[in-house]
Amino acid sequence: MAGILLMSGVAGLACAQSVSEDSVKAAFVYRFTDYVDWPAPALQRAVFTIAVLDDPQLTRELERICAGHQVKGHPVRVKPIHRQKEASDAQIVFLGAGDADAHRRFIAALGAHPILIVTDEDHGLDAGSTINFMLVDHRLRFEISLTAAGRSGLKISSELLSVAARVEGHS
Amino acid sequence: MSARIPTWGERLRRLRYSVRGKLIAVVVATTIIAVLVAGVAMLSHDLTVYRKSWLSDLSTQANILALSTAPALLFNDRDTATRNLSALQARPAVLVAALYNRNGALYAHYVRPGATMPPASLTRPAFGAHIEGERIQLVQPIMRKGEWLGTIYLSARYDVQGRINAYFGIFGLVILLSVLVALVLSAVLQRVITDPLDAMANVARQVVEKEDYTPRAQPSKDVEIGVVVAAFNRMLDEVQHRTLALQQSQDALREADRRKDEFLATLAHELRNPLAPIRHAVKLLELPNVDERQRQWGRDVIARQVQRMALLLDDLLEVSRITRGRLELKQSHVDLPSVVAAAVETARPLVESKQHQLEIVLPREPVELDVDPLRISQALSNLLTNAAKYTDVGGRITLTAELDLPRGLAITVADTGIGVTPQNIPRLFEMFSQVESPVDRAEGGLGIGLALVKGLVELHGGTVEAYSGGLGHGSRFTIRLPASAFSKRQVGDPASTIEQAPLPRHRSRILLADDNRDAVDSLALVLNMAGYDVYPTHSGVEALEVGARVQPEVFILDIGMPEISGYELAGRIRQQPWGRDALLIALTGWGQQEDKERSRGAGFDHHLTKPVDPDQLDSLLRRGTVRTRAGPSPV
Secondary structure, three states: OOOOOEEOOOOOOOOOOEEOHHHHHHHHHHHHHHHEEOOHHHHOOOOEEEEEEOOHHHHHHHHHHHOOOEEOOEEEEEEEEOOHHHHOOOOEEEEOOOOHHHHHHHHHHHOOOOOEEEEOOOOHHHHOOOEEEEEEOOEEEEEEEHHHHHHHOOEEOHHHHHOOOEEEOOO | OOOOOOOHHHHHHHHHHOHHHHHHHHHHHHHHHHHHHHHHHHHHHHHHHHHHHHHHHHHHHHHHHHHHHHHHHHOOOHHHHHHHHHHHHHOOOEEEEEEEEOOOEEEEEEEOOOOOOOOOEOOOOOOEEEEEOOEEEEEEEEEEOOEEEEEEEEEEEOOHHHHHHHHHHHHHHHHHHHHHHHHHHHHHHHHHHHHHHHHHHHHHHHHHHHOOOOOOOOOOOOHHHHHHHHHHHHHHHHHHHHHHHHHHHHHHHHHHHHHHHHHHHHHHHHHHOOHHHHHHHHHHHHOOOOOHHHHHHHHHHHHHHHHHHHHHHHHHHHHHHHHOOOOOOOOEEEEHHHHHHHHHHHHHHHHHHOOOEEEEEOOOOOEEEEEOHHHHHHHHHHHHHHHHHOOOOOOEEEEEEEEEOOOEEEEEEEEOOOOOOHHHHHHOOOOOOOOOOOOOOOOOOOOOHHHHHHHHHHHOOOEEEEEEOOOOOOEEEEEEEEHHHEEEOOOOOOOOEEOOOOOOOOOOOEEEEOOOHHHHHHHHHHHHHOOOOEEEEOOHHHHHHHHHHHOOOEEEEEOOOOOOOHHHHHHHHHHOOOOOOOEEEEEEOOOOHHHHHHHHHHOOOEEEEOOOOHHHHHHHHHHHHHHHOOOOOOO
16 A cells, blocks of 8 residues: 555645655544543543554654644653553554454453554454544545444544544444 | 697796795705715615625634634545535525645635636635625635644625615615605695795786786685785785775875866956956046946945955955964854844845845844854855855745754755755865856856855854755755854844845947846946947846847857856857847956857857956947948947
8 A cells, every 4th residue: 555645635744745655644643633532531641642553664654743742731652562561551552554353352452441543454443443544546534433432432523523434333 | 818838848947936846846855865865874884784794704604614624624535625615505695615725725615606716726825805896705724723724715795786786776766755755745835835825926916917906815824824925915905905095085186186277267267257347337437427326336336346356355365274274263252143144244245136035034032152253154144145146036045043952053044046966965065166067157156165164164163064955956054053152142033134136227239148237237338338229138038038129239248147158148149130140249257268269169259358448349349340230330
């Protein structure tokens, strides 16, 4: 999927005229924080942590985007992880391309923690993620599972829902 | 009388200068101005409100759009953005909506069918509202958390012209309606205001054109107009009244003037009449062979005629004193019989000369008067003279004094004379009025006698009134003196005097006819002494009778004689065989050209004016008798 170029309407990418898919995904992930509400206990830590599983490219892009910005009043920390246990203190976990079964297990192991799980694979929502990237007409879009969001105690803004390619389940 | 139908132009002009036209103009102009001013104020207010509200409306719209499209921009969702913009279909006034990304490229747009496309890029957007003609454009940034996401662009109708047009349509309609209402109103006003004015104008025109002051304007219930109409009518009343009064006084003046002219002529005649006998008497006295009887006769004639003139002049002076309020009464205590006697004495010559019977009846008890005896006897003598004058020879005159207590004393002089027509009675006491027409001025007189009587009696607080049974039925004059003017005493016997005058006679072949006995007698005397046979007569009847018998060659006739005037007498003489070639001489006090022409027309050969100069008459007779060869050779 690499090599897909997008005309960027995305804010925050000052110098990019044509950017990589990772860069767009990273920007999306960052923007999601505006439209998702976490339960208050989940935000009691000093930093807002975005954990990225085994995807150094995206990690770099995220770090670049989030540098100097705050989310929900906290400085942002991008944390590359390799195991499920490392994700327990994060508010967002991004599961890049990988084994679907492994992801399913990963998500199941996280249980009902108030963590926004973003995946990038076919049928990602079936694996239990809340937001799953997809390509529609060569453009990056995403789908949202309200079931998963409800399970994690997250609230998705209707504005985000309005721009989602697909919304699954009911809040 | 072809009534021309006025053209529209004329009607319009007339309307323009009429009160009604002005009223309509004022009402219509006021209405139009009011509607226009109100309309312009409303329009400008409406435009301001429209602009403000439309701007704020558009701005709100743009804000909503910015909010709703921000996620679409953020997550690069062109479909959603387009869908959001398309929601503006519900707003027909919005023509174009466009979304630009932060690079200024057109990202999504909505264009109403028929509208132009938005600019393809907006690199340096000028934020805010711009009005260009009938379009309003709004450019607003899309911000999120202080971050500029892009630009929203709206273009909408800004239909000021349409609104103005709509407003002016409404104004026009309102003005049309208002003018209609104004016209209806003015029709009503016309009835209230201009109709009375029109009516008044018509009346004024009628008055001016026909000089007829009888028409009046219709009174109005309206206060102001009612006042004007009332004032106008009062003015007309006044003008009519004054015009009438002026007319009357003019008529009265003309009548007075005419009477004065007549009076002057009469005066001249009356003053001249006594002169003839006096001159004849003087001539007689100058003759050497006059005997004592003739001399005495001459003196008597002069004395009588002078007395007559004096009376005449006294009357004149008296009247002028009364009219000027200068007469002062010299009151004294006198008894009635003496006053009556004085009056009778004055009137006696005339009464006797006309052979009237005079009867005087006084109350049995003595009556004393507190009056000016001269004036009362003057009034009585005037009445007696009048009675004698206007009664044919041999008439009957009665003076009756009666006590009519407590009202006073009534003295009535009645005669069997020519009388007065009822319509002339009121004029009898006016100055210079003479009942007799001036053709036969036999009786002469100035026409001041009765006016004088009235004046004198009224000075004593009394009245005088006249009564007549009509022409030929005599007349009766009654003087009433109030009780204050007399006091009653004892005994007095009614006196009655009947006087007769003898008829003198003479000889030869000149016939004289004049009712003035002195004039006839004196002239007869002079002619007799000059060697003519003279036949004096004193009336037309007598002249014809004597003429037929004597057949004289010369007739000398007075014009103003009773019964048969000189003119008529001359005509009758000319009809007789003995009179056809006779010399006819008119002898009269009337010497004007028309009098002379008239006597020539009646058949006279000569017209001589009194008093005649005996020498002139002598030479005329000489020529006349020579020419006709009908008389004896002159002496």
